[in-house]
Amino acid sequence: MSADRSRLNYADLQNPLFIHPSDGPGSFSVGEKLTGAENYRTWRRGMEIGLSILYVQSASAVWNYLQRRFSLSQGSRKYKLIKDVYSVKQDGHSVSKYYTVMRGIWEELNAMNELPRMTTIAEDVTRFLNALLKQQEELKLFFQFLNGLDEKYQSMRSQILIMKPLPPVDTACGMIQ
Structure with missing residues (x-):
């Protein structure tokens, strides 16, 4: 592989379809990046939800679980x-x-x-x-x-x-x- 092809381009990293080598079935991303105290609660809630569905096997099961969980409130x-x-x-x-x-x-x-x-x-x-x-x-x-x-x-x-x-x-x- 040439040196140009092995280096990641910054534009590639910004692409919403970019998949990092550490991304895989056992990882998840939280939509909001923690920036400090002003968005801590939102970030924490996203992390809690993400961790609660981390090992669910299918998208359908995830949606069914989330619907049951949050419809109660x-x-x-x-x-x-x-x-x-x-x-x-x-x-x-x-x-x-x-x-x-x-x-x-x-x-x-x-x-x-x-x-x-x-x-x-x-x-x-x-x-x-x-x-x-x-x-x-x-x-x-x-x-x-x-x-x-x-x-x-x-x-x-x-x-x-x-x-x-x-x-x-x-x-x-x-x-x-």
Whole structure:
């Protein structure tokens, strides 16, 4: 082998597909490099998870294990998110930033819902139930959003609340901005 071919190129090391000679079935890498106290908790959590699945034989078994392990803590996570959604306030930030924070919490809560699929229900009943659920969810988000706005938006909030029908939450956000 020539001297040029035996030397590793720096660009090769940066390639996400690069495999180092020490990489193998018995090794794992943590996605985040430890940089100090500011990311220690995240790094430590990644290491703990990595070590707990180090000797699992297949990718399917790893995913099944992780799903069982972390789905148990959804109750406490859901509780925290619901608590957060009622405690988040605008606190002088822009309406857009406040709405983005609220939307993030709503999306995470929505992703945690595991509803069983119903297969034997009439199509018109399905449409009605879907419309009803969507309306209830939109109304809940609407009131949560208005609840956290700064007091300087009190008059705008009052104007929006007397509208018939009440606007969707994203429309209300646009009206306030």
